[in-house]
Amino acid sequence: MSSITKPTIILVHGAWHGSWCWKFQIPALEALGYAVEAVDLPCASGVPGTTQFDDADHVRSFVESQISMGKRVVVLAHSYGGPIASAAIKGLSNKGVLGMIALSGFIFPEGMDQGAVIRDMGGLPYVIWDVPSEGLFQTKDPRSLFFPPDVPADRVEWAVPQLLPQSMAANMGIVPPQAWQDNSYTGRCTADVVIPIEQQDAMVEGAGGQGKWVVRTLEGSSHSPFLSRPQEVAAALEDIVNAFEAKM
Template identity: 85%
Template sequence: MSSTIKPTIVLVHGAWHGSWCWRFQIPALEALGYSVEAVDLPSVSGVKGTTQFDDAVHVRSVVESQISMGKRVVVLAHSYGGPIASAAILGLSGKGVLGMIALCAYIFPGGMDQGAVIRDIGGLPYVLWDAPSEGLFLAKDARSLFFPPDVPADRVDWAVPQLRPQSMAANMGVVPPQAWQDESYDGRLGYIRCTADVINPIEQQDSMVMGAGGQEKWVIRTLEGSGHSPFLSRPHEVAAALQEIVNDFEAKVGQEQGGIGSLSS
């Protein structure tokens, strides 16, 4: 697989979202020459009991499908999608996966009991549990959580009706084994920070990155003043940051191969 051909970007959305949320991001990536595949996670299908493991299996099937066609893959994951993408690419370093980029996403260690953590902090005040039915949950005020301060009003109006209930089991369960904890991915992990994020504040983003190895493991870029949905507010900036990170991934692979390989442009 030649590194002169740009990898396919597999897009993994966050909780309550779907592949629809990348509507403006996809053309921005395609304009830079990337092929794109966007997934829909089972946990947002309206079926209670679906877990992070179910989501990771689905994403892995998409990644492996791309690899089977001779393509290299970079996974771009938003919010809840961070641990899902990281689980999905476990063991695929050197087998077609170039790396993973987290977009203001959560970074959790494999085996963490996410439900226990949520209970210890007194729950999540911004959600409605068992809504609209048992085993599902919704954000109380999506407009004030996901979109401030920089998503245009017309895009907020377009996005809000498309949000869907999330399986509680996905957020209250155990985190699957994580690829970011495998040293084979060191230098091929990216994090795009969003400094005005309401739901995943920048201090929390930074704490998670530092706890996961910091700049020794992660290539970091920053979107100043961006909230939790830069794929709606700043898709071209996200694409530019992604390209810089992918270039660093390519350089890392070239070093690992003894200098053989070229940067994607």
């Protein structure tokens, strides 16, 4: 597959993050000949009240703008960005979207009430609610949550000050309609603190199992492989994109 024919990779970040988090991932993808675009989600702008639907609409608008220019698209989504990207590309699989890759991403069914699930769990122990102001929340200790065991210390110190408060409405709301019933792929990170490997496997099984999903595993990776091992992520993406192309 030549660099001329390769699809554009659209990067969708997770909660509290922004397009900045892909700084080291983008060159690794570009080195393989991909054009790369990264979006910023409204939920992580520090403004309360934004929902998953707002985020999905924002990503969908961007995806459609790329398709309108004749580009073929693959979406790579991290963490919270998984359900957002899956909602954003629903109905676009025959209009220029080759597929979506969930990188240590959540896989939730349409209509799921995340707020009810979180309340049933007794809350999320690693976050502080209504901080720094009402309707926003942030992590208690991002250094211990997102980056161990393999993100270099200098990249941790670079990343932490850029994390922003997240809209509570986005994480406590209803999951939009999802496109993962189409061909989707997931990347597992075995040392992930945010989404333990057992939970990653359970989500895949609950969404049709490994017969439906093609799984690539990054052994020993943290929740942030785009910081710790971007070349490995790029190589896995190349493999998955080739699989997308083979099915076209």
